[in-house]
Amino acid sequence: MSAAASSTISVATTNPLKSLSLSSRSPLPSASSISFPSRNPRRLVLVSCTTGDGSKPTILVAEKLGDAGVKLLEDFANVDCSYNMTPEELNTKISLCDALxxxxxxxxxxxxxxxxxxxLKVVGRAGVGIDNVDLRAATEFGCLVVNAPTANTIAAAEHGIAxxxxxxxxxxxxxxxVKAGM
Known part of the structure; x- marks a missing residue:
């Protein structure tokens, strides 16, 4: 993979005002696309992703995700689900991965x-915050950090009602x- 190769990451939604396209002179993912269905029918996210040499990227899933999400990722990438890793194990495995x-x-x-x-070109945080990711280091190494800010809003509302x-x-x-025997 050539470090001087030009590539583009595109993130598009069904709302044309909220589309984003990033171009780079680094070996960022490009080419085929993946879509993430949403509970909101007006919202569909499309992300382009392959490595510079045309092979499937490798995604390291470091914490438990739903089976449907892992299956979706497996259609477009080589997925390594390794849970409960120590920081040393993560540092060893990450050199073989394009995404985390x-x-x-x-x-x-x-x-x-x-x-x-x-x-490593992208870190995905399955949840609201990104406080567990060093954003300064990610920026220095040219790594995109994304999260899912509305992923658990329905679960939080259901919990509140309960x-x-x-x-x-x-x-x-x-x-x-009952526990006191009354």
């Missing part, structure tokens, strides 16, 4: 980007009285 998907339990620090030796219903029905008091 984490949740909140894996810290992606400067050591990870240094260990990747420039191969807590309100539990409070209205005195579930905590009933549980305590």
């Amino acid at each position: 998907i984490v949740r909140s339990g894996t810290k992606v620090g400067r050591e990870v980007f240094e260990s990747s030796r420039g191969r 807590l309100l219903a539990a409070m209205a029905r005195n579930v905590a008091q009933a549980d305590a009285s």
